[in-house]
Amino acid sequence: MTSLSEFSRAVERCAAGRGEYCRMHQSLQGATFHVEHIILRSRGGKSEIENLAWACLGCNFHKSNRVEVTAPDDQEPVPPFHPRRHEWDEHFCSEGYQVIGITRIGRATVETLVLNHERRIKIRQDVLTSSSLYCTL
Numbered sequence: 001m002t003s004l005s006e007f008s009r010a011v012e013r014c015a016a017g018r019g020e021y022c023r024m025h026q027s028l029q030g031a032t033f034h035v036e037h038i039i040l041r042s043r044g045g046k047s048e049i050e051n052l053a054w055a056c057l058g059c060n061f062h063k064s065n066r067v068e069v070t071a072p073d074d075q076e077p078v079p080p081f082h083p084r085r086h087e088w089d090e091h092f093c094s095e096g097y098q099v100i101g102i103t104r105i106g107r108a109t110v111e112t113l114v115l116n117h118e119r120r121i122k123i124r125q126d127v128l129t130s131s132s133l134y135c136t137l
Helices: 004-015 057-063 104-112 118-126
Strands: 034-037 052-055 092-095 098-101
Touching: 004 034, 004 052, 034 057, 052 057, 092 104, 098 104
Parallel strands: none
Antiparallel strands: 034 052, 092 098
């Protein structure tokens, strides 16, 4: 049986030090990222690698125990971005230093997780972003 700490190390390595929702690097946040349950155990999620993500405190706090978020286009519920099931580049892009949702899931996740908070934009301005993490519109 694999322990949660073994899963944690694997998830951290896979994420390469970046939050799997916001793609911000841990070294720029001033706080340690941690492994979070994508679908919380209280909502039926399991402690398995397929349900664990490396997350900053901001994304984890804003996501909370949500299994649905509201799409800003039509106010209908959609699942939030799922780092194990979805490809980041299929749901998000960047325009300048802002993360842009390019799908309903992306737009709902940007809004729910406050991915364009003033502090996050400032951090993005202060570092060079990798073209493998962001595309431009």
